[in-house]
Amino acid sequence: MPRFSDTEKERIRQKMMQEGERLFTTFGIKKVSIDEIVQATGIAKGSFYSFYTSKEHLYMDIAGSLQMKMWREMDEFLEENKLLPPRELCKQCFLWMFRKLESYPMLKQADSETAEYLYRKLPPEVIAAHTKDDSHELDQLQKYGVHFKCGIDIATKTLQTLAISFLNLQQDTAADQQTIMGIILDGVLKELISDESD
Known part of the structure; x- marks a missing residue:
């Protein structure tokens, strides 16, 4: 060595x-x-x-680093929009992250096929570490009044699944993407997040 x-x-x-x-x-x-x-x-x-140990492990390290950069920018977005109701704040944050992918081409090109490949090739502990990083970011949302009806782990996996699904919409027009994502987010976030009106 x-x-x-x-x-x-x-x-x-x-x-x-x-x-x-x-x-x-x-x-x-x-x-x-x-x-x-x-x-x-x-x-x-x-x-x-x-x-x-593998090129896939390097890929996940790079993806994690890019996500950390995006999350630092997301913290600024949350601070600027903290007066929105919790569910709307989470929805707008998710839509913001999808638009922000333009700045991160490697993340933007990931899709369900990439995710399946990585899950097949990487040891479970590498995937678990990545999921833990994502759940840390959902913990940050709680500081802005977002309260999850389910545990953070379930919310994290649900939103990760949505993120991969949304990446599969890249062939659609920007307007269609926003409409489809808005409809899906409205339904999912109603189940995931408590709002003051509930």
Whole structure:
């Protein structure tokens, strides 16, 4: 196993994430090989495995990092819209995140096929860690008066399923996307979120 200083490790990890994001965005996760990642990064193949067990694990690390950036921006959105009723705040937040995907092409191109592939290839603990990150963000929504009728875990998995479904709408016009997402969100959020009028 290669030995790197902490500074070298961080530099290599950042380069792998940068090149991985570029390759995954351009070709999709299935078509990118570890050989292509290490060639673009300028490291030996053995070095790759001292950071990640698979290209799918790298993909999830990149996706998690991109989501964290989006969530930091989402916190600003929530602060600016905190006077909306809880259910409407959650709906507008979800629609905002979908529009924001334009800034994150790798996340935008993910669909149900990508999700199924990752679930098949990754160990359950990697998927569980990603779900935990998403539920942390729903915890943040509670600070803005959003109270879930079900547990955070169920709410998280429900909204993750919706997110993947919404990514499958990308062939539709923007107006149709907004209409369809609005209808689905109204129904789902009525079941998930308590509103003051309930």
